[in-house]
Amino acid sequence: xxxxxxxxxxxxxxxxxxxxxxxxxxxxxxxxxxxxxxxxxxxxxxxxxxxxxxxxxxxxxxxxxxxxxxxxxxxxxxxxxxxxxxxxxxxxxxxxxxxxxxxxxxxxxxxxxxxxxxxxxxxxxxxxxxxxxxxxxxxxxxxxxxxxxxxxxxxxxxxxxxxxxxxxxxxxxxxxxxxxxxxxxxxxxxxxxxxxxxxxxxxxxxxxxxxxxxxxxxxxxxxxxxxxxxxxxxxxxxxxxxxxxxxxxxxxxxxxxxxxxxxxxxxxxxxxxxxxxxxxxxxxxxxxxxxxxxxxxxxxxxxxxxxxxxxxxxxxxxxxxxxxxxxxxxxxxxxxxxxxxxxxxxxxxxxxxxxxxxxxxxxxxxxxxxxxxxxxxxxxxxxxxxxxxxxxxxxxxxxxxxxxxxxxxxxxxxxxxxxxxxxxxxxxxxxxxxxxxxxxxxxxxxxxxxxxxxxxxxxxxxxxxxxxxxxxxxxxxxxxxxxxxxxxxxxx
Numbered sequence: 001x002x003x004x005x006x007x008x009x010x011x012x013x014x015x016x017x018x019x020x021x022x023x024x025x026x027x028x029x030x031x032x033x034x035x036x037x038x039x040x041x042x043x044x045x046x047x048x049x050x051x052x053x054x055x056x057x058x059x060x061x062x063x064x065x066x067x068x069x070x071x072x073x074x075x076x077x078x079x080x081x082x083x084x085x086x087x088x089x090x091x092x093x094x095x096x097x098x099x100x101x102x103x104x105x106x107x108x109x110x111x112x113x114x115x116x117x118x119x120x121x122x123x124x125x126x127x128x129x130x131x132x133x134x135x136x137x138x139x140x141x142x143x144x145x146x147x148x149x150x151x152x153x154x155x156x157x158x159x160x161x162x163x164x165x166x167x168x169x170x171x172x173x174x175x176x177x178x179x180x181x182x183x184x185x186x187x188x189x190x191x192x193x194x195x196x197x198x199x200x201x202x203x204x205x206x207x208x209x210x211x212x213x214x215x216x217x218x219x220x221x222x223x224x225x226x227x228x229x230x231x232x233x234x235x236x237x238x239x240x241x242x243x244x245x246x247x248x249x250x251x252x253x254x255x256x257x258x259x260x261x262x263x264x265x266x267x268x269x270x271x272x273x274x275x276x277x278x279x280x281x282x283x284x285x286x287x288x289x290x291x292x293x294x295x296x297x298x299x300x301x302x303x304x305x306x307x308x309x310x311x312x313x314x315x316x317x318x319x320x321x322x323x324x325x326x327x328x329x330x331x332x333x334x335x336x337x338x339x340x341x342x343x344x345x346x347x348x349x350x351x352x353x354x355x356x357x358x359x360x361x362x363x364x365x366x367x368x369x370x371x372x373x374x375x376x377x378x379x380x381x382x383x384x385x386x387x388x389x390x391x392x393x394x395x396x397x398x399x400x401x402x403x404x405x406x407x408x409x410x411x412x413x414x415x416x417x418x419x420x421x422x423x424x425x426x427x428x429x430x431x432x433x434x435x436x437x438x439x440x441x442x443x444x445x446x447x448x449x450x451x452x453x454x455x456x457x458x459x460x461x462x463x464x465x466x467x468x469x470x471x472x473x474x475x476x477x478x479x480x481x482x483x484x485x486x487x488x489x490x491x492x
Contacts, residue, residue: 001317002026002077002101006070007045009081010060012369012388013293014041017079020309029073031066033059035379040371047073054381060084063091070100077101077316079309083383086292087114087163103316105270105291112266113289117160117198123286126265128258131277131285133200141178144199148177151201157181159188160196163290165235167191170202203285205439207278208232209244211259212300214311215268216321223256224300224308225330229275231427233348233443238420239427240296241335242303245396245436251282262289271297271312280439295338295388298367302334302392333396335403337424339370339410340384344423350384353377353415361409365392365402378417386412386419396436404428 006029007017018028018041030045035054042048049069052059059065061084070078078100080086092107104110113119117136124130132151137160138144148155148171157180159167169184171177181197189195212224226247231239244252259274273290297308306328311321342348354377360368370387372378378386389406393399404425412419426446432438 002075002313004029004073004075005077005079005103005313006031006066006073006075007041007079007081008060008066008085009079009083010036010039010041010382011371011385013081013083013295015044015371016369017081017309018044020307020313021079024310024313026313029069029075031060031069033381035377035381039376040373049073054379056084056381063088063094066091067094067098067100071098075100077103077313079103079313080292082293082295087290089114101316103270103312105268105272109266109268110291113291115160116158116162116288117196119289120198120200120286122266123262123289126262128262128286129284131200131203134198137196137198138181141181144177144181144197145174147199148174151199154202154204155199156202157184157197157199159184159192159194160198161192161194162188163288165232165237168235203277203279205280205441206230207244207438208237208275208287208440209247209255209278209284210273210275210294211256212294212297212308213259213263213268213272213274214308214315214321215263215270215272216315217269217318218320219264220321220324221260221263221268222321222323222325222328223260224304224306224328226252226255227296227299229296230438230440231433231442232440237296237338238443239335239337239424239433240299241333241396241399242299243330243333245333247278248282251278251284255284258284258286262286270315271308295385296336298369298388298390299334299336302365302367302390303330303332304328305331332392332394333399334390334392335396335399336388336390337403337407337428338385338420339387339389339407339412339424340420341378341386341412341417342384342420343418344420348420350380351378351416351418352380353417355412355417356414357411359409359411360387361389361406363402363406363409366406367391372412374414377415400428400434 004027005021007014021028028045030041030048031051032042033054051065085091089107089110092102095102120130134147154172157169167188169180171180185195207230209226209228211226215221226244227240227242228244229237229240273294275287276284277287278284341351343351358372358374367390372386391402393402407425410421
């Protein structure tokens with residue numbers, strides 16, 4: 001087992017990993033940019049290393065800086081969280097070459113699955129259903145036209161190296177194909193450094209359902225069931241729940257079996273997610289495979305009682321899974337809502353600023369994963385996620401009532417920061433969501449006015465204290481030893 005683990009991430013996911021390591025008796029190391037110097041992550045870790053300026057490329061995405069921090073602190077393993085370096089096979093390979101364990105799939109597996117077009121072909125060979133589309137990357141607009149003539153409209157263009165809802169464009173008519181192809185290719189080149197695109201048929205009125213898998217180094221693969229992630233804006237998830245409602249049992253069984261089969265086919269190791277598109281008649285097709293921990297993993301933890309991050313760490317240490325498929329029992333229903341510092345009235349534009357108030361909800365079976373606290377500055381350099389509010393209840397109806405209550409208790413304000421809290425409550429109140437007949441187009445059908453946040457704009461606040469915040473985040477009275485990395489790290 002590792003004695004020291006470095007967490008190469010920030011925000012709520014870094015705190016989540018640090019806590020799992022601490023429960024396993026491991027010493028923890030955080031890395032932080034200048035913008036995160038006063039973060040809850042730095043306060044909670046046993047040791048913290050400054051690795052660069054706020055810009056991600058010079059800090060959290062700097063492989064030399066992260067590796068140097070691991071060497072300086074004696075870390076035997078690195079957990080990448082999600083985003084940043086979590087799905088970078090080159091980083092995983094550098095870790096291996098440096099004698100450091102990467103807590104995630106092997107670099108070779110990430111290389112094969114990170115290319116979305118290649119992964120699609122690979123999974124088709126393994127017998128997983130895939131939508132009609134290109135057999136690989138599409139080189140030119142002329143080739144795109146030929147493929148479109150074969151698969152029909154609407155279709156979707158996707159960046160081969162894409163992820164996180166970025167690098168995609170839906171095309172509904174032939175005249176829009178070439179402009180969309182050129183624009184999406186330019187976007188993919190700017191964001192991912194890889195302009196390659198692939199194409200597939202776009203399913204109207206679809207749901208987004210994914211399956212969580214765990215696989216050890218000894219060939220054992222299990223699934224932890226499925227999650228519904230259909231509530232999205234700009235292809236990015238806002239609400240997730242487990243189990244997926246209104247899903248026939250035979251479809252659920254087939255989808256989970258397909259995910260296990262796909263993971264076994266590529267020799268997958270660690271935690272991974274197989275994402276499917278579900279048609280109105282409950283046919284499912286593979287969209288992509290995420291070789292990392294998902295933002296929405298807590299809903300699966302809530303219904304299974306399995307700590308996915310803990311299992312990731314144990315698997316990376318070479319330990320076999322201590323449970324089989326028959327041991328995975330799901331109980332009740334869980335829902336997660338992502339609370340972002342965004343303004344729904346302005347197309348979900350980020351709203352940076354300093355928090356003067358931050359009071360998360362509580363009560364039975366309510367979990368809030370967050371790094372925010374009063375006085376914390378929400379900056380413009382990173383994702384706008386403030387907190388993940390997760391609830392569990394014996395059934396979906398009770399879970400919905402509990403989530404609405406929890407969101408209503410949540411208080412966030414100050415410095416021009418607006419949130420998605422009110423908008424999320426409107427989503428939960430929609431008849432199609434409550435009846436579980438909604439699709440990925442739900443938010444497009446909704447208005448953007450956030451009436452539920454009017455109490456915040458009137459200045460109705462709940463007082464908090466530094467002491468309550470410290471207790472809420474289990475922060476030690478004295479911070480960790482902070483180490484400033486040397487010039488070689490900063491220059492990396």
